Amino acid sequence: MRKGLPFKPSSKLVITSVAFQDHITRTLLHPDSLLSDPLLKCKKQAPRNPQARRKGGAMGQQRQDGKEEREYVLDPAPPPLTLAQKLGLVPSPAERLTEEEWSRVKARSVQQGESAQPCAICREEFHMQHQVLLSCSHVFHKACLQAFERFSGRKCCPICRREQYETRVIHDAARLFRHKCATRIQACWRGYVARKWYSHVKKTICPKDRQLRRKFFVAKLQELNDSFVRYCHTDMEAFLSDIDRSLSSSRQVFQQLERKSISEPQENDWDQIQSQVIQRGVHECPICLTALCSQNLPAIAGRSNHQQHRHTVLLSCSHLFHQHCLEAFEAFTADSRPLCPLCRSVYYKKLI
Structure with missing residues (x-):
């Protein structure tokens, strides 16, 4: 030829x-x-x-x-x-697919959401594992497709049964998985920031609701008590004795201020105080619990002569006592200026 x-x-x-x-x-x-x-x-x-x-x-x-x-x-x-x-x-x-044809196949696969769904062979997510795109726009795990081909003995798509397909390694599922992980991390971080901000606001700002406001102040008081107990000295007896001494000193200061502020009643004031005693109808001494006797007080039937000769003292706090009983009480107390046996206030006295 x-x-x-x-x-x-x-x-x-x-x-x-x-x-x-x-x-x-x-x-x-x-x-x-x-x-x-x-x-x-x-x-x-x-x-x-x-x-x-x-x-x-x-x-x-x-x-x-x-x-x-x-x-x-x-x-x-x-x-x-x-x-x-x-x-x-x-x-x-058949001739091999060109890049333009592969682009159309991939666009059809993306439109169908093949990479977002699990693998049709093993029914597991792709995550970061290798995946392959077939010329029929179906996506599988690379290892799963190779195992299926070895098992079947021919090249046939497990879904559409198309034979003599071409395979292309893609990474769409890996990108989707990374994007999903990044979104989840951002959501967790934002949730943590929001919870931290809310807990700070909850501890610092008083709510408007009545019950929530009550719980807020109870929690604040409990926190103050806990901090007070935490930082106080371990010797509770010495701590309580210090408190008693401070209270006694404060009481003495208040008593001194009260004594300085009280002025001696005038004659009109004594008349008003005596009228208050008459209105109350007091007839017994609070110390000895016996009947009182005075020219200015109404007489009570059944009094003995001994009781009628006992003098009565009127205090500026409108309380009545026997003179002898009040003097015995004043001699018994250790204070320089004793207080009223009933109301515990500083007094001025007048014999009636």
Whole structure:
């Protein structure tokens, strides 16, 4: 044929037979053996996809640098056409998808929400695991799809049953998972800040509700008591004795101020005080509990002569006592100026 010799039908039959034999041998019987080009065996050992060959180093560097992970086609490059395919005796395999076609497939997958749903094979979330996008716009775990292919013995989509699909490694689920984790961290942090702010406001600002206001002040009082007990001295007896001494000194100061502030009653004041005693109808001494006797007080029937000769003293606080009983009480007390036995107030006295 090359030298311009006439082509005979027997030669055509021989070429067709050789082409079919080569195709059957390369595709069905021994797909690894290449009769037409033995050097392709050595070429096949190296990965045909340069993106897949740089996957280990380039992808690792991109993850460490924080850049967006690149997507690449996982399927190896198609084998060269056999002689039968070149002559048109056997249909040639479909051409590989272009980047534009992959973009349309991915857009359809994103619209269907394939990466946001669990894997259809293992029914688990993708998270940060490797995922693959098929040319039919379905997404699976890379390991799950490889296991399914080994189990079924053919390339067939587990969902739509499409055969001879192409696979592309994508990272949509990983990005969604990172975004979800970041959103959850931000929500937790904002919740923590809001709870901390509310607890601070709850401790510092008094609420308007009556019951809540009562609880607020009870909590404040309890906090003050706890802090007071926490910082007080451990010797409670000495602490209580100090309190008693301070109270006694304060009482003495108040008594001195009260004595200085009281002035001696005038004659009109004594008459008014005596009229108050008469209105109350007091007839007994509060100390000895015997009947009182005085010219200015109404007489009481049944009094003895001894009781009638006992003098009565009127105090400025409008209380009546026997003179002898009040003098005995004043002699008994240790204060320089004793107080009234009944109302415990400083008094001036008048004999009636």
